[in-house]
Amino acid sequence: MKLSYKWLQSYFDEPLPNPEELAKLFTMQLCEIEGIEKVGDDTQIDAKELPDRACYLLGHKFFADEIGALLNIKPKADSVPSLMPAKDIKVSLDTVMNFQLNTPNDCKRNVTRVVSGVFPKESPAWIKERLATTGQRSINFLVDVTNIVAYEIGEAMHAFDKDKIKGQLCVRYTKAGEKLRTLDGKDIIFDDGMLAIADDHGPLDIAGVKGGNDSAVSNTTTSIVLLAANYDRTLIRRTSQKVGIRNDSSKRFENGVTPERALMAIELASQLIAKEFSEAQFAPIEDIYPAPVSARTVTVDPKKVKTLLGIEISDAEMLNILARCGLVPTGADAWTFTIPAHRLDIADNADISEEVGRIYGYDKLPHAPLSPVSQIPVNKVFSISNKIRAFLQSKGFSEVYTHTLVDGAQEVLANPLNADRGTLRDELTVGIIENITLNLRHKDYLGLKDVKVYEIGHVFNPTNNPTEHASLAIGIGATKKEVVQPQKAALETIWKELCAELGADVVQADEKITATMSDFVLEINLDKLLTLIPEPSDEILLPSIQNIAYEPIVAFPYSIRDVAVFVPGEATEAGKVLDVIKQNGGANLAGAFIFDVFTKNKEGEPVKTSYGYRMKFQSKEKTLSDEEITAAVTKVTEALRSQSGWEVR
Amino acid sequence: MSENDLKNQAQFCSELPDGKGHIHPVSLMISDIARIFREMGFGIADGPEVETEWYNFDALNFPKNHPARDMQDTFWLKRTGPDGEKLLPRTHTSNMQIRYMQNNKPPMRIIAPGKVFRNEATDATHEAEFYQFEGLVVDKEISLANLKTVLATFFKKMFGDDVQLRFRPSFFPFVEPGVEVDIYFKNRWLEVMGAGLIHKNVLEAGFKGTDVNPTEWTGFAFGGGVERLLMIKYGVDDIRHIYSGDLRFVHQF
Numbered sequence: 001m002k003l004s005y006k007w008l009q010s011y012f013d014e015p016l017p018n019p020e021e022l023a024k025l026f027t028m029q030l031c032e033i034e035g036i037e038k039v040g041d042d043t044q045i046d047a048k049e050l051p052d053r054a055c056y057l058l059g060h061k062f063f064a065d066e067i068g069a070l071l072n073i074k075p076k077a078d079s080v081p082s083l084m085p086a087k088d089i090k091v092s093l094d095t096v097m098n099f100q101l102n103t104p105n106d107c108k109r110n111v112t113r114v115v116s117g118v119f120p121k122e123s124p125a126w127i128k129e130r131l132a133t134t135g136q137r138s139i140n141f142l143v144d145v146t147n148i149v150a151y152e153i154g155e156a157m158h159a160f161d162k163d164k165i166k167g168q169l170c171v172r173y174t175k176a177g178e179k180l181r182t183l184d185g186k187d188i189i190f191d192d193g194m195l196a197i198a199d200d201h202g203p204l205d206i207a208g209v210k211g212g213n214d215s216a217v218s219n220t221t222t223s224i225v226l227l228a229a230n231y232d233r234t235l236i237r238r239t240s241q242k243v244g245i246r247n248d249s250s251k252r253f254e255n256g257v258t259p260e261r262a263l264m265a266i267e268l269a270s271q272l273i274a275k276e277f278s279e280a281q282f283a284p285i286e287d288i289y290p291a292p293v294s295a296r297t298v299t300v301d302p303k304k305v306k307t308l309l310g311i312e313i314s315d316a317e318m319l320n321i322l323a324r325c326g327l328v329p330t331g332a333d334a335w336t337f338t339i340p341a342h343r344l345d346i347a348d349n350a351d352i353s354e355e356v357g358r359i360y361g362y363d364k365l366p367h368a369p370l371s372p373v374s375q376i377p378v379n380k381v382f383s384i385s386n387k388i389r390a391f392l393q394s395k396g397f398s399e400v401y402t403h404t405l406v407d408g409a410q411e412v413l414a415n416p417l418n419a420d421r422g423t424l425r426d427e428l429t430v431g432i433i434e435n436i437t438l439n440l441r442h443k444d445y446l447g448l449k450d451v452k453v454y455e456i457g458h459v460f461n462p463t464n465n466p467t468e469h470a471s472l473a474i475g476i477g478a479t480k481k482e483v484v485q486p487q488k489a490a491l492e493t494i495w496k497e498l499c500a501e502l503g504a505d506v507v508q509a510d511e512k513i514t515a516t517m518s519d520f521v522l523e524i525n526l527d528k529l530l531t532l533i534p535e536p537s538d539e540i541l542l543p544s545i546q547n548i549a550y551e552p553i554v555a556f557p558y559s560i561r562d563v564a565v566f567v568p569g570e571a572t573e574a575g576k577v578l579d580v581i582k583q584n585g586g587a588n589l590a591g592a593f594i595f596d597v598f599t600k601n602k603e604g605e606p607v608k609t610s611y612g613y614r615m616k617f618q619s620k621e622k623t624l625s626d627e628e629i630t631a632a633v634t635k636v637t638e639a640l641r642s643q644s645g646w647e648v649r
Numbered sequence: 650m651s652e653n654d655l656k657n658q659a660q661f662c663s664e665l666p667d668g669k670g671h672i673h674p675v676s677l678m679i680s681d682i683a684r685i686f687r688e689m690g691f692g693i694a695d696g697p698e699v700e701t702e703w704y705n706f707d708a709l710n711f712p713k714n715h716p717a718r719d720m721q722d723t724f725w726l727k728r729t730g731p732d733g734e735k736l737l738p739r740t741h742t743s744n745m746q747i748r749y750m751q752n753n754k755p756p757m758r759i760i761a762p763g764k765v766f767r768n769e770a771t772d773a774t775h776e777a778e779f780y781q782f783e784g785l786v787v788d789k790e791i792s793l794a795n796l797k798t799v800l801a802t803f804f805k806k807m808f809g810d811d812v813q814l815r816f817r818p819s820f821f822p823f824v825e826p827g828v829e830v831d832i833y834f835k836n837r838w839l840e841v842m843g844a845g846l847i848h849k850n851v852l853e854a855g856f857k858g859t860d861v862n863p864t865e866w867t868g869f870a871f872g873g874g875v876e877r878l879l880m881i882k883y884g885v886d887d888i889r890h891i892y893s894g895d896l897r898f899v900h901q902f
Contacts, residue, residue, distance in 0.1 A: 028817055032829075050820035051720065234714045308846060308867065310794025350849065354818070354826030357793060362816035362828065368794035369802070370689060370786070373758065379693035386680060389672050399673035400894045404698070404738070404764060404778050411699070412727040413738075417768055417777055424699070424738065435894040442897055447666055451896070458698045458764065462728055468697050539687060542672055542680035545902065549659060550883035553890060553897050574663040582661055591660035616660075 001058050001151075004133035005043040011064035011075040019043040022067070029070050029358045031057075042133040054255035056342040058248075059154030069324035069359060079152065080126075084274050086267035093283035095162075097225060100170035101288045106195055106232040107171050107207070108291065109259040111266045114162055114283035115273055116223040118142060124276060142217045142224055145272045149228075154257060154342075155265035156249035157228035158197075158211050160204065161221045167200030171207055171229065178203055181213040182245070194239045195231060208236040208253040210245050228265035230257065260341040263287055293341065298327070300335045300352050308353045310368050313360060321359045322352070376539070381470060383540035384502065384533055385456050385526070388472060390542065391501045395494060397452040397474065402431030404457065411460040411467070424460040428473035429521045431455065436477035436520070443477075444560045447595055447614060450487075451477030456526065472529070475521040487520045495522060504532040558590065558618035561633050564610055564649040565640045571599050571609040577640070581613055584639040586632045590618040610649060659901060674902040675780055675891060678879050679762045682782050685806045686760045689799060691784065694761040696745045699726065702735040704744040708854035709823040720821075722768040724777075738766035742783035743823060746847070746870055749785060750855025755866050756788040762875065773887040780875035787847070787868035793826065796844055796869040804832050804841070807878065819843060823851045824870060839881060844871035 005019045016022055023033040023045055031053065034046040049057045056062055064075040095114040101107055120140035123131075127148060128138045134151050138144050146157045160169075174190035180203045181187050188206060190196065196203035204215040208231040217224060233256040240250035266285055273280050302318055319334075327337035327346075339346050346352065357365075389399060405416070409423035416422035425431065432455060439451045454474040461467060474494060476487040499506035509532055563581070567573045574594055581592050596612030615636070617629045641648050683693055711718050726736040745761035762782040769775055786795075793816075801814040813833035821827045824845025831838045847870050852863035876888050885891065890898050 028815075030818060032817070032819075050818070051715075051822075052820045237714055307790050308792055310792025348849075350825040350846065353793075353846075357826055358818045362793070362797070362818075365794040365797045365816070368792060368798045370758070370788075370795055370799060373690035373756075376687060376690055376758075377692040379695060381695050382683070382693045386676075389676060393670045393672055396668050396670050398670040398896055398899050399676060400896070400899060401673055401675055401892055402894050403892065404766070414725040414727045415768060416724070417770065421777070431894075438894055439896045442895070446896055446900055448896075452670060453896070460699060468699050539683070539693065541684050541687075542677055544684070545674065545677040545681050545882075548883065548901055549653075550885055550901060551659065552886060553893075553895060578661060578663040593662040594665055597665060 001047055001049055002133070002135045003045040003047055003060060003063055004039075004130050005045060006041070007060045007079055007130050007133070007151075008064055008067065010079040010081075011061070012067070012073060013076075014073060016067065017071075019045055025070055026063075026066075028363075029361070030066050039133045040129065042129060044133050044135070051255065052345045054251070055257055055344040056154070056340075058252050058255070058257075059150070059152050061153050062342070065326065069321075069326075072324060080272065080275070082275070083271045086271055089270050089274050089282055091284050092281045095283045096286050097165075097169045099286055099288060100168060100172075101290070102170055102172040103195060104290045106235050108230040108232075108293075109262045109287070109289040110171060110227070110229040111262045111288070112169070112286045113226045113266050113270060114223065115226060115270070115280055116162075116283075117279045117281045118222065118224060118273065118277055120217055120219060120221055140217065141276060142221065142273075145269050146226075148272060149265050149269050150248060150252070153261055153264055153268060154252055155228055155261040156208065156252045157226065157262075157265045157269065158205060159217055159269075160197075160211075160215045160225040160227065161217050162223040162225050163221070164215045165199045165204070165225065169197065169199055169204075169225070171195060171197050174203060180204070180206060182206070182210045183213055183216050184210075185213065186210075186245070188243050188245075191242060194242070195235060197227065206239065206243060206245070207231055209240050209243065209250045210247065226266055226269050228262040228269075230259035230262050256344055258341045258344060259289065259293055262289075295341070296339045296347075297330055298337055298339055298346060298348065298352060299333075300337065301349055302335060304349055305353045305356055308350070309357045309360070310365060311357075311360065312366075313356070317360075318356055321356050324359065325355050378536055378539050380530055380533075380535060381526075383536040383538075384530055385470075386540045386542050387502060387536075388456065388498065390540075391498060392454050392474065392494075395452075395497075396450075397454050400432075400435050400453050400455050401457070402428070402435055402455055404460075406430065409460070411462050425457075426459055426461045427523055428455045428457055428459060428471050429475075429523045432473045432475040432521045432523075436475050440477050444614070445558060445616060447593055451475075453477070469528075470526040470530075471523060472526045473521055473523040477520065491520070491522045495524075502529070502533045504529060508532055554590075554618055554620050556619055556621070556623050558616050559624065559629050561615045561617065561629065562595075562612060563615060563633070563636060563640065564596070564612040566600075566608045566610050566647040566649060567643075568606055568608050568645045570607060571597050571611075573609065574611055577611045577613065580639050580643065581615065581636050584636045585615060585617075586635065588617050588619050588624055588628065588632060589615060589636075591616040608647075671896075671900050671902055673899055674879050674883075675875055677902060678875050678882075679780070679782065681807065682762065682803075682875070682878075683760060685803050686758075686784065688806075689758070689802060691758040691760050691786075694745050694749050694759040694785075695763065696748050696761065698738055698764050698766075699736055700739040700744045701730055702737065704747050705737055705739050705741070708747045708851065709743055710848050710850040710854075711822045715822075724766050724768045738778075739763075740767060741765050742781045742872060743870070745783050746785050746823070746851060747855045750787065750852070750861075751859065754859075754861060755868075756786075757868075758786050758788075760784050771889060773889070776876070776888050776892060778892070779888065781872055782875055784844075784871040785847075785868065786870075787852070787866050789866065791846070791867045791869055793828075793846060793869070796828075796846070796871065799869075800830055800842065800844065800871065808832065808834050808882065816844075819845075821845060823848050825849075830871070830873075834881060841877060841881070842871050842873035844869065 032048040123144045174194040178190040195207035197205040236253040326340040405421035409426040411424040599609040721740040816828040819829040827845035830842035847868040856863045
């Protein structure tokens with residue numbers, strides 16, 4: 001909810017902390033703040049109230065209560081100066097609507113009041129400012145009042161033009177096909193069983209969601225019906241989803257608000273109208289409230305609260321915090337409290353612990369390690385997977401993670417994000433094949449002879465039992481079709497070695513596990529393989545992750561150039577050769593690694609060693625031209641050649 | 650070693666390659682998470698990625714038709730389970746809280762790493778599929794102070810002793826009180842986890858039908874993103890790199 005800083009300040013005589021500090025206070029002790037923004041002379045604080053607190057918090061009054069609790073100061077009852085007390089508003093009309101509440105299960109309370117002698121004048125500056133800061137548009141005073149009420153006490157209410165209501169006003173379920181044009185001109189066709197405020201001619205308002213155009217306050221309005229009600233949260237949620245309108249009003253109702261607020265809303269709207277319209281005439285309030293909610297109480301177990309939080313706090317301090325939260329002792333005993341009607345988030349000791357904890361301050365939680373345990377269970381899938389990873393790493397395989405959401409498998413999503421990611425994979429092989437294709441392009445960059453990859457992950461098939469299992473796929477990339485056979489042989493060897501490594505009988509494994517072997521990918525049901533492997537005695541972990549300097553993959557293309565040089569002597573000069581390459585490669589030399597070394601030791605000739613280096617040229621800013629690369633390579637070659645006794649091959 | 654030295658070492662090499670492959674950083678990170686928590690007595694638990702609505706939501710105290718369900722954009726499977734129950738690729742690893750409680754006796758301490766799914770458009774910080782790790786402790790007289798101490802210990806071991814940790818009030822249906830966990834690392838506060846004391850309805854659901862009396866036990870739970878920790882630790886700027894399958898990424902680790 002977007003808050004006005006000035007509006008909050010108007011609850012207090014003492015100056016509040018500045019908006020940034022206030023936002024910090026909320027962040028650490030109440031809810032997240034999405035942003036702070038200057039709006040005219042005011043500041044907007046955008047508070048992201050949490051779903052559990054949204055039932056009470058969606059109004060400035062309640063944020064003011066929170067400020068009061070957090071800073072231990074007392075907010076005033078009203079944010080608007082010189083309001084006439086609600087009970088003193090003179091009733092000078094006898095018009096009543098005889099409102100019919102036909103849906104007591106889904107409308108717990110309905111309050112109406114007719115006000116005449118009004119017209120849709122322009123709102124005073126203070127109302128316009130409050131609306132502007134809270135991100136709303138001023139329409140006219142009569143409509144603005146309802147919005148001020150909503151942002152003040154969190155009750156979405158509505159004003160109808162009384163003269164546009166034909167006959168009996170009621171709240172009832174809609175019938176399929178009934179229609180309504182909303183205030184903003186959207187045509188709605190109702191389903192059965194939604195809630196509408198209706199007159200003899202049909203629905204006037206999507207209850208709790210949006211007002212209708214036909215009964216809207218307009219230039220000719222002289223008399224209005226104020227209406228505030230309490231609707232079932234689930235029904236409002238369903239309705240707003242169905243009609244595709246989600247707004248402040250539906251949000252307030254679907255988070256659940258107390259029916260107590262409906263009367264407060266009518267009273268506050270009346271007070272605001274009386275303040276700005278000396279000629280307004282008020283009818284009596286018509287309050288239909290078939291089953292008033294009874295006051296709820298909570299009995300606090302202070303010892304348990306302390307244990308749950310793990311803090312030492314005196315009873316007096318805890319009582320002080322609870323009082324600041326508006327919890328009033330019932331008098332039955334020291335620790336039984338009446339819960340304020342709007343605090344539907346509070347029900348038990350755990351909720352009280354949260355209030356005490358956040359106001360006491362989570363920053364003051366003491367150091368409290370868990371007690372040591374003697375035995376920790378070992379997880380077989382986790383351990384064996386790690387063992388497989390270590391083994392495959394030693395054989396030159398790298399691990400990849402590919403997507404579970406793929407196209408064309410049998411486990412189908414009802415609501416996919418993209419059509420080409422609408423199913424859950426039934427094998428890893430497809431992903432591995434795609435992955436090999438991708439990585440073959442970078443074989444030289446990576447200095448690889450083969451692309452050797454594997455994945456461990458879950459696969460899904462609704463026709464199998466079980467429908468989900470862990471799988472392992474191992475692949476060796478082929479550059480040319482004809483080298484498929486050696487790869488198959490290599491995979492068969494890996495499979496045998498893996499079984500030996502894990503302690504599985506390979507003959508048994510071959511029998512029990514349907515491994516699939518495509519041309520160059522082997523896939524194994526890991527869950528089945530695990531049944532053939534003894535339980536590990538201790539958890540198997542991987543080596544600790546190394547401290548590396550991560551380099552994002554550069555989007556611009558790279559070029560690979562090889563250079564080889566003979567240097568006199570045994571193979572001890574690799575570092576020296578690299579230094580010369582680095583010093584002369586220029587700014588676009590992104591890397592260089594040795595890929596080949598051999599020493600020539602022919603009788604009668606001096607000993608010399610050849611060092612083959614692969615150089616990567618790449619810029620982070622642009623695509624390099626052939627000329628730029630060739631020039632850099634030439635510079636390196638010349639520098640190597642200029643070393644005494646070195647021959648570039 | 651300085652950042653520059655590390656960079657040099659990674660890009661310029663005068664020793665022949667050892668012919669070894671590379672383990673994916675997500676696996677390494679999960680193993681490190683397991684190692685640190687193991688030192689504090691936590692074991693590992695694993696479970697299914699396709700889950701019933703009951704395990705993913707109902708048992709975790711997400712009321713039906715409640716705005717709390719909007720906190721997670723959910724994929725649903727087209728088919729239903731054998732008893733007509735709705736199925737989904739799990740939206741969080743929190744399903745493991747219930748599964749572990751059902752099959753084990755307290756006291757318990759586990760970490761449950763695994764893949765989760767969210768129906769949201771991908772961008773630099775969002776993937777439709779990613780890895781989370783769930784933590785669960787059920788014991789006598791477990792406190793929020795215990796939770797904070799365990800997490801502070803974890804993050805110091807993960808990111809260094811000068812890391813600070815703070816709790817902010819938050820809400821997750823399966824905990825009460827619920828907190829957001831931030832760490833102060835490299836001169837800024839970063840949101841890294843959700844956590845809290847286990848809600849009594851969750852203990853009830855988890856131990857229902859067992860001989861464990863849920864009212865005699867308390868506990869805490871937490872959950873965080875594995876990639877988030879990787880991204881923080883290495884400055885990986887785009888989560889999509891992690892799942893690109895590109896060995897130019899994997900080979901750096």
